Amino acid sequence: MPSGAMPQMPVDPSAPVTMPPREASVLSAMLDAQADRIGDAPLMLFDDGEVWSYAQTRARARGTAAALAELGVRRGDRVLVWLPNGRLIFCLHLALSYLGAVFVPINLAWKGGMLEHVIANSGARLIICHAELVERLEHVGLADVETLIVAGGDGVSVPESLRRLDESVLSSEAEPPALDVEPWEPHGIFYTSGTTGPSKGVICPHLHTAVMAKVALRFLLPEDRFLISMPYFHLAGALVPFAVIATGASMAMLTRFRTSTFWDDVRATGSTVCYILDSIRTFLMKQPPRPDDADNPLRVAVQQPLSHDSVDFARRFGLTIYTQFDMTEILPVILSEPIGERGPPGPGYCGRAVPIWPPCEVRIVDEAEREVPRGATGQLILRCSLPWVITPGYWGMPEATAAAWRNGWFHTGDVFRQDDEGHFYFVDRMKDSIRRRGENISSSEVEAEALAHDGIELAAAIAVPSEHSEDEVMLVVKPKPGRTVDYRELFEFLSPRMPHYMLPRYIRVMEAMEMTATIKVRKDALRRDGVTPDTWDREAAGIVVRGQHIGGRAPA
Numbered sequence: 001m002p003s004g005a006m007p008q009m010p011v012d013p014s015a016p017v018t019m020p021p022r023e024a025s026v027l028s029a030m031l032d033a034q035a036d037r038i039g040d041a042p043l044m045l046f047d048d049g050e051v052w053s054y055a056q057t058r059a060r061a062r063g064t065a066a067a068l069a070e071l072g073v074r075r076g077d078r079v080l081v082w083l084p085n086g087r088l089i090f091c092l093h094l095a096l097s098y099l100g101a102v103f104v105p106i107n108l109a110w111k112g113g114m115l116e117h118v119i120a121n122s123g124a125r126l127i128i129c130h131a132e133l134v135e136r137l138e139h140v141g142l143a144d145v146e147t148l149i150v151a152g153g154d155g156v157s158v159p160e161s162l163r164r165l166d167e168s169v170l171s172s173e174a175e176p177p178a179l180d181v182e183p184w185e186p187h188g189i190f191y192t193s194g195t196t197g198p199s200k201g202v203i204c205p206h207l208h209t210a211v212m213a214k215v216a217l218r219f220l221l222p223e224d225r226f227l228i229s230m231p232y233f234h235l236a237g238a239l240v241p242f243a244v245i246a247t248g249a250s251m252a253m254l255t256r257f258r259t260s261t262f263w264d265d266v267r268a269t270g271s272t273v274c275y276i277l278d279s280i281r282t283f284l285m286k287q288p289p290r291p292d293d294a295d296n297p298l299r300v301a302v303q304q305p306l307s308h309d310s311v312d313f314a315r316r317f318g319l320t321i322y323t324q325f326d327m328t329e330i331l332p333v334i335l336s337e338p339i340g341e342r343g344p345p346g347p348g349y350c351g352r353a354v355p356i357w358p359p360c361e362v363r364i365v366d367e368a369e370r371e372v373p374r375g376a377t378g379q380l381i382l383r384c385s386l387p388w389v390i391t392p393g394y395w396g397m398p399e400a401t402a403a404a405w406r407n408g409w410f411h412t413g414d415v416f417r418q419d420d421e422g423h424f425y426f427v428d429r430m431k432d433s434i435r436r437r438g439e440n441i442s443s444s445e446v447e448a449e450a451l452a453h454d455g456i457e458l459a460a461a462i463a464v465p466s467e468h469s470e471d472e473v474m475l476v477v478k479p480k481p482g483r484t485v486d487y488r489e490l491f492e493f494l495s496p497r498m499p500h501y502m503l504p505r506y507i508r509v510m511e512a513m514e515m516t517a518t519i520k521v522r523k524d525a526l527r528r529d530g531v532t533p534d535t536w537d538r539e540a541a542g543i544v545v546r547g548q549h550i551g552g553r554a555p556a
Helices: 029-037 054-072 087-097 112-122 132-135 208-216 240-247 261-269 278-284 310-317 398-404 443-451 489-496 523-529
Strands: 042-046 051-053 078-082 102-105 127-130 147-149 163-166 186-191 201-205 226-229 249-254 273-277 300-304 318-323 324-327 331-333 349-351 362-364 375-385 409-418 424-429 434-437 439-441 456-465 470-477 506-509
Touching: 029 054, 029 087, 029 208, 029 240, 042 132, 051 054, 054 087, 054 102, 078 087, 078 112, 087 102, 087 186, 087 240, 102 439, 112 132, 112 201, 127 132, 132 147, 201 208, 208 240, 208 324, 208 331, 226 240, 226 261, 240 249, 261 278, 261 324, 273 278, 278 300, 278 310, 300 310, 300 324, 310 318, 324 349, 324 409, 331 349, 331 375, 362 409, 398 409, 434 456, 434 470, 439 443, 443 456, 443 470, 443 489, 456 523, 489 506
Parallel strands: 042 249, 078 102, 078 127, 102 186, 127 147, 147 163, 226 249, 226 273, 273 300, 300 318, 470 506
Antiparallel strands: 042 051, 186 201, 324 331, 349 424, 362 375, 375 409, 409 424, 434 439, 456 470
């Protein structure tokens, strides 16, 4: 395919909207079909060089499924999996599919209340846990969990209430039960990193993830190898096998992402396609240029969100960039063409609502669910003509499900706008937007201007309470290594770059910020801290900002 061509959609959008067959939508059935067809072809390459063929992967997954069945795992059971990237987490995901059981991965960073919530909410009776994480279980309630399988490590103590087993129990020569798992049954529950409340478990039917993967990786070819550099406990990692197996391609899994060796890993694994988060792109672009930067096998990267230097990134490393909008709950309904030499049409660009199968409708609406005119901002909502493609809801959280699914539409909670040419632009998360003196402020726009300062490495804009009502803007920044931030100088840098009402009242400098598993700033932690003693207040420093007086009252 020429690098500038728009990849073909997975299915003719005019095709009848009917449920696809199991071998095209259920993970285990897909693997069986391809193992029969191309059993000797490579499927998974690990970063120590070991390769599993399609046939070998099926044999391992079915043996693990049989072992889990012998332990009492049945159709519909949730199984907590708390493991790093590697052979076991990959094999367990496939094995649970054969049983019609549900893969419930846990973020490796979680502990305390967040961990306890996931354990209780899942209702799982079994947890499979890396030895180095077991100690955290001593400090939380274990709800319905009865059995702990410890992966790696000898002599690890476990909570007295649990039956301990070693990972050796996860292999068997027996055959798993013969089940016809249906496309609408969940293969996984993936917990979001809740920033305004407890983490929500997104129910992911097989069909949901199969369609998501097919559309998201629409450019995947049978000769491609997808590099899984994202954590497998995140759907961005766990959806990859759906697309790869359906295509007959292969994948490689990094047990650990390292910026300094990323391109060496790409070359060593022969990877041709991957996801690159904007934060990762930032790290890669900061590496010293090398003469062989473009001498790598990577041909396509999906970058979310796009950056100001996406064209430079693509040119430097010799690849094609796409972007899109998706969530754990939904398939990508907004997709870009290859980002060419002119770059994206504007900041926040996500693409267009191009025809896909199954057909989806997308709208931008106001608070009363009325569609807004082009150029105006509102919440993005969508619906799909085929059930189970969008998540049916959040596990054990009917109120959260009802809040997302209203009037027959799924509400993303994201603010968007659409221009006259049909391009969609992400503006902000609704919960991250700031309202000051009657104006809605995009935190991402404030952050973008702060990041234009050559001394700033990270920026996060949040709302803090105002004594005048509504919000004040607080900007939290992390300086680049070896640099310091002068509050007044930074404020003077920002002043000509944004409207008066967007200018931060408060600026806080932090040497490190808490990050999510997807390398995003944990704004909930910053909101919890609020205005700290080390925060600079421009009003206390005598700086008062007023808007330009144009035919009316000058706003404060």
